[in-house]
Amino acid sequence: MARAATTTDAFNAVAEPRRRQILDLLAQGERPVNDLVEMLGLAQPQVSKHLRVLREVDLVRVRDQGRQRLYRLNAAPxxxxxxxxxxxxxxxxxxxxxxxxxxxxxxxxxxxxxxxxxxxxxxxxxxxx
Missing domain, CATH: 1.20.5 (Single alpha-helices involved in coiled-coils or other helix-helix interfaces)
Structure with missing residues (x-):
């Protein structure tokens, strides 16, 4: 049986503990990916992968500020x-x-x-x- 995609909805996206940690951090305010990397103790590619999943279900929004990408929580989903x-x-x-x-x-x-x-x-x- 094929594994269900984690990006189908918010339920699947938050099933992963690291993504819930990211949401908890973003609930405190907007942050650049480097802050998340440092706070989570994960490699940048791992954090970016989780952020991509969260963006695909619209739980996280991103905006560019100069050379930084700032991530923020979108709690609606x-x-x-x-x-x-x-x-x-x-x-x-x-x-x-x-x-x-x-x-x-x-x-x-x-x-x-x-x-x-x-x-x-x-x-x-x-x-x-």
């Missing part, structure tokens, strides 16, 4: 990833809320058990014997 992940985020949030409820109940049971096994421990409820 990330919207499809964000929208797709949102439904999972809602699921995670619901599960964390349920976990919070269970933990609160367990703490209450533990507190009640401690009060019953140690009568000298005062219960915070003044109506509790």
């Amino acid at each position: 990330l919207r499809s990833i964000h929208d797709w992940l949102r439904k999972y985020e809602q699921n995670w949030t619901a599960r964390f809320d349920l976990l919070d409820t269970v933990l609160t109940e367990l703490k209450q049971e533990e507190s009640d058990g401690l009060s019953e096994s140690h009568p000298s421990v005062r219960h915070p409820d003044p109506d509790h014997p």
